[in-house]
Amino acid sequence: MKRLAAFTMALMMLVPLAAVAKDAARPHAAALYQKHCAECHGKERLGGIGPALLPGNLRRLRKKKAAKVIAQGRISTQMPAFGDKLSEKQIAALVKYIYTPLPQMPVWGKKEIEASRHIPVDTDFSVTRPQHDADPLNLFVVVESGDHHVSILDGDTFERLTRFKSRYALHGGPKFTPDGRYVFFQSRDGWITKYDLYTLDVVAEMRAGINTRNIAISADGSVIAVANYLPHNLVLLSADDLSVIRIIPAVSADGASSRVAAVYQARPRHSFVATLKDAPEFWEISTDPKRKEALYEVRRVKLPAIVDDFFFDQSYRHMLGASRDLKGAIVLNVDTGEVIRRLDLPGLPHLGSGITWKWQGRPVMATPHLGEGRISIIAMDTWEVVKTLKTPGPGFFLRSHENTPYAWADVFFGPDRDKMLVIDKRTLEIVKVLNYAPGKTVAHVEFDRYGKYALISVWEQDGAVLVVDANTFEVKKRIPMKKPVGKYNVFNKITFSEGTSH
Numbered sequence: 001m002k003r004l005a006a007f008t009m010a011l012m013m014l015v016p017l018a019a020v021a022k023d024a025a026r027p028h029a030a031a032l033y034q035k036h037c038a039e040c041h042g043k044e045r046l047g048g049i050g051p052a053l054l055p056g057n058l059r060r061l062r063k064k065k066a067a068k069v070i071a072q073g074r075i076s077t078q079m080p081a082f083g084d085k086l087s088e089k090q091i092a093a094l095v096k097y098i099y100t101p102l103p104q105m106p107v108w109g110k111k112e113i114e115a116s117r118h119i120p121v122d123t124d125f126s127v128t129r130p131q132h133d134a135d136p137l138n139l140f141v142v143v144e145s146g147d148h149h150v151s152i153l154d155g156d157t158f159e160r161l162t163r164f165k166s167r168y169a170l171h172g173g174p175k176f177t178p179d180g181r182y183v184f185f186q187s188r189d190g191w192i193t194k195y196d197l198y199t200l201d202v203v204a205e206m207r208a209g210i211n212t213r214n215i216a217i218s219a220d221g222s223v224i225a226v227a228n229y230l231p232h233n234l235v236l237l238s239a240d241d242l243s244v245i246r247i248i249p250a251v252s253a254d255g256a257s258s259r260v261a262a263v264y265q266a267r268p269r270h271s272f273v274a275t276l277k278d279a280p281e282f283w284e285i286s287t288d289p290k291r292k293e294a295l296y297e298v299r300r301v302k303l304p305a306i307v308d309d310f311f312f313d314q315s316y317r318h319m320l321g322a323s324r325d326l327k328g329a330i331v332l333n334v335d336t337g338e339v340i341r342r343l344d345l346p347g348l349p350h351l352g353s354g355i356t357w358k359w360q361g362r363p364v365m366a367t368p369h370l371g372e373g374r375i376s377i378i379a380m381d382t383w384e385v386v387k388t389l390k391t392p393g394p395g396f397f398l399r400s401h402e403n404t405p406y407a408w409a410d411v412f413f414g415p416d417r418d419k420m421l422v423i424d425k426r427t428l429e430i431v432k433v434l435n436y437a438p439g440k441t442v443a444h445v446e447f448d449r450y451g452k453y454a455l456i457s458v459w460e461q462d463g464a465v466l467v468v469d470a471n472t473f474e475v476k477k478r479i480p481m482k483k484p485v486g487k488y489n490v491f492n493k494i495t496f497s498e499g500t501s502h
C-alpha cells in the first residue's frame with residue numbers, strides 16, 4: 001500500500017514535470033506577443049498603432065501570409081520585420097496565437113467609445129459652401145485599400161482633388177448625409193471617420209467597436225448605426241459629433257448573444273433594419289422622430305433560418321434574404337413579419353450587390369452568386385426568377401444607372417477575373433465581354449451622376465481607376481490607384497440610384 005502510494009506520488013510529480021519540459025521547448029506565444037507586439041497591437045490584441053490581431057479581424061489574411069508579414073514586415077509601414085529576432089517556430093506560435101479567439105468578450109462600452117472620440121481642433125464650423133471648384137454632388141470617393149488611403153475625384157474632369165490616409169482596412173460602403181456634404185467611413189477595426197467634402201477634412205472620429213461589419217445612416221442623416229461583430233452589439237451614434245446615442249446588445253429573443261450580420265436604412269420606413277448572424281432574427285429599429293415612444297426600440301421578427309445578406313424592394317415592404325442554411329432565399333413581408341415565399345437559388349446570392357430596374361414594365365432585381373458563375377434576375381412583383389445568366393465565373397459587384405440601358409457585372413473569382421460583362425437591361429442578355437487589363441482583376445463599376453461614364457477598378461496593388469465612356473466603351477482616362485476596392489458617386493448614393501447598392 002505504502003509502495004503504491006509512493007509510486008502514485010512519483011507519477012503525480014512526473015506529470016507536471018513532463019508538462020513543464022514540453023512547455024519549455026514550445027515558445028511562449030503569449031509572452032512573445034507581450035514582449036514584441038503589444039506595444040503596437042495592444043495588450044489585449046485590440047489594436048493601437050497597428051490593427052487588431054483577432055481571428056474575426058484577420059479573416060481575410062491567410063495564416064501563411066501573416067507569418068510572412070511577421071518575418072518580413074510591411075514595407076513603408078510601421079510594421080517591423082522580426083525574421084532576425086524570432087525563430088520560425090516562434091513566428092508560427094505567434095500566428096497560432098493571433099488566430100485564437102480571446103478568452104472572453106472584450107469590453108468596448110460607452111466609456112471606451114467616448115474616450116476614443118476625437119474632433120480635430122482646427123475644424124472650421126463656419127464653412128457653408130465647398131472650398132473647391134468641383135460639383136460637390138458629382139464627386140467620387142475612392143477607397144484605396146492597397147495603402148489605406150482615400151482619393152476624392154472630380155466627377156466632371158476626373159482630376160484628383162485630394163488623397164489622404166484612412167484608418168486601416170476601410171470596408172463596407174461609406175455613407176453620405178442626404179445633402180451630400182459629409183461622408184462616413186468605417187474600418188474593419190470599428191473606427192468611424194466623418195469627413196467633410198466641402199473642406200476636404202476629417203471632422204470627427206471615434207471607435208465604435210472592435211470588429212465591425214458595416215454602417216448605415218438614418219433617412220434624415222442624423223443617426224449612424226454601426227453593426228458590430230465584436231462586441232456583439234449595434235451602436236447608434238449622433239451623425240453630428242459621433243457621440244453615443246444608444247448601445248443595443250445583440251441578444252436574440254432566446255437570450256443568445258450574436259454578431260450583427262448587417263444594418264441598412266429603410267428610408268420610407270424611417271428605420272434601420274438589421275439581421276443577426278448567429279440567430280434567425282430580423283430587427284427593425286425606428287428612427288422616426290414623430291414616434292417618440294418607439295424611438296430606437298427594437299422590433300424583432302423571428303425568421304425560419306439565419307439570414308446572411310439581404311435586399312429590399314423599393315417600397316421596403318419586402319425583404320429578400322439569402323440564407324446559407326436554406327441554400328436559397330426567403331421573401332419576408334416586413335409589415336406582417338411573415339415569410340411569403342422561398343426561392344431556390346443554388347449557390348448563395350450576393351444580395352448586398354443587388355441592383356434593380358424596370359423590365360417590360362415590371363420591377364426586377366439582379367444579383368450575382370457567391371461560388372457560382374451565374375447572375376439571377378428576379379421579378380419583384382411575383383418573386384420569380386425570370387432569367388439566369390451563365391457567367392465565366394462568380395461575380396461580386398453589379399452596377400447600372402437610370403440613364404444607361406446596360407448593367408455591368410464583374411467576374412471576380414477564377415481565371416476570367418479580368419473580364420467585365422455588359423448586360424442589356426432590355427433583353428436580359430450579355431451583349432459584350434470587355435477586357436481592359438488582361439491578367440488583372442477588374443471589378444466594381446460606378447457611374448458618374450449622369451450615367452455617361454463608368455469608372456472601373458483595376459483591383460491590384462499598382463492598380464488604377466479606368467474612366468470608360470458608357471456608350472462607346474472606350475477608355476477616356478487611366479488614374480493610377482493602390483488597389484481601389486470601391487468608389488462611390490455622391491449623387492448616385494444620396495438619390496438612391498436604382499443602379500447601385502446601398
Ligand code: HEC
Binds near residue numbers: 050070078
Ligand atoms: C512598431 C509597431 C509594430 C510592432 C512592434 C508590431 N507591429 Fe504588426 N503591424 C503594425 C502596423 C502599423 C501594421 C499595419 C501595416 C500596414 O499598413 O499594412 C501591422 C500589421 C501586422 C499584421 C497584418 C495585419 C493585417 O490585417 O493585414 C500582422 C499579422 C502583424 N502586424 C503582426 C505582428 C506581430 C505578431 C508582432 C509582434 C511580433 C507585430 N505585428 C509587431 C505595427 C507593428
